[in-house]
Amino acid sequence: MSLEGKVALVTGASRGIGREIAKVLAERGALVVGTATSEAGAEGITDALSSMGGYGIVMNVSDAASIDAGIKSITEKSGAPVILVNNAGITRDNLLMRMKEDDWDDVINTNLSSIFRTSKAVMRGMAKARWGRIINISSVVAGMGNPGQVNYCAAKAGVEGMTRSLAKEMANRGITVNSVAPGFIDTDMTKKLDDSQRDAMMSVIPAGRLGEPEEVAAVVAFLASQEAAYVTGETINVNGGMFMG
Amino acid sequence: MSTVEERVKKIVCEQLGVKESEVQNTSSFVEDLGADSLDTVELVMALEEEFETEIPDEEAEKLASVQDAIDYIVAHT
Numbered sequence: 001m002s003l004e005g006k007v008a009l010v011t012g013a014s015r016g017i018g019r020e021i022a023k024v025l026a027e028r029g030a031l032v033v034g035t036a037t038s039e040a041g042a043e044g045i046t047d048a049l050s051s052m053g054g055y056g057i058v059m060n061v062s063d064a065a066s067i068d069a070g071i072k073s074i075t076e077k078s079g080a081p082v083i084l085v086n087n088a089g090i091t092r093d094n095l096l097m098r099m100k101e102d103d104w105d106d107v108i109n110t111n112l113s114s115i116f117r118t119s120k121a122v123m124r125g126m127a128k129a130r131w132g133r134i135i136n137i138s139s140v141v142a143g144m145g146n147p148g149q150v151n152y153c154a155a156k157a158g159v160e161g162m163t164r165s166l167a168k169e170m171a172n173r174g175i176t177v178n179s180v181a182p183g184f185i186d187t188d189m190t191k192k193l194d195d196s197q198r199d200a201m202m203s204v205i206p207a208g209r210l211g212e213p214e215e216v217a218a219v220v221a222f223l224a225s226q227e228a229a230y231v232t233g234e235t236i237n238v239n240g241g242m243f244m245g
Numbered sequence: 246m247s248t249v250e251e252r253v254k255k256i257v258c259e260q261l262g263v264k265e266s267e268v269q270n271t272s273s274f275v276e277d278l279g280a281d282s283l284d285t286v287e288l289v290m291a292l293e294e295e296f297e298t299e300i301p302d303e304e305a306e307k308l309a310s311v312q313d314a315i316d317y318i319v320a321h322t
Contacts, residue, residue, distance in 0.1 A: 124290055127287055127290070128290075169283065170283075172283075173283070
């Protein structure tokens with residue numbers, strides 16, 4: 001499942017699942033460009049990927065101009081990205097009755113509207129290449145719902161709907177669009193939970209453990225491969241059996 | 246140096262996979278040459294690159310025939 005010669009763009013690659021995705025795609029031979037919101041984050045990505053030809057850049061996915069500038073510089077330096085992994089995301093959790101309008105807008109903008117922008121920015125290159133892979137990182141809560149996350153769940157469910165529509169639009173150009181919906185994965189985001197939250201979580205995971213970032217990255221790497229050419233519009237759950245909708 | 250007409254027709258042939266003999270100035274991309282909506286978007290992209298110009302979306306939507314494209318290019322480059 002070699003990705004030799006392909007340029008891949010992974011948003012939010014400085015830590016967690018995104019970092020692991022960038023690493024696995026690079027190991028499979030892709031030239032991986034990872035984005036971060038800070039210079040320090042971008043440098044960290046460069047340190048991790050430079051031995052395999054990849055590098056980090058600063059990009060704000062909530063700003064169309066920043067995305068266009070980033071894609072332009074990647075294309076000039078390395079060639080047009082034909083693999084896009086939309087991984088960058090944020091949470092602003094609160095019960096709806098306490099949620100501020102800004103918390104709603106920020107999450108929809110960063111987690112959903114950003115994917116519209118990045119996908120649009122890379123589409124010309126993919127259409128010309130007659131080959132492309134877009135992989136959107138969703139979440140188990142898109143299907144399950146989760147109290148305190150109306151904004152996040154709405155954005156992620158939106159991502160899955162967008163995945164299906166864009167898959168149909170671009171299928172006859174050799175471009176596939178899929179989502180991966182992780183459950184509870186061992187990252188900074190879940191490390192913040194206390195013991196009681198952790199125990200409650202474990203009780204709903206049939207596998208009886210958290211997932212590893214590598215286990216999400218492996219599915220992304222498959223979807224990015226030539227072998228996955230006939231899989232499109234799909235959302236693949238990676239959640240240890242906690243939800244199968 | 247080829248004329249605008251020749252260059253436009255060449256791109257139409259490449260993008261839509263039709264023979265030169267099928268492409269008349271009056272040919273409609275959709276009705277005569279079998280283009281779907283995505284084909285027409287890509288055709289505009291290819292014209293933009295060939296003639297190093299940007300065709301705004303609202304103008305691109307009006308380009309229905311080979312002659313429309315030729316006229317637009319002649320007027321804007």
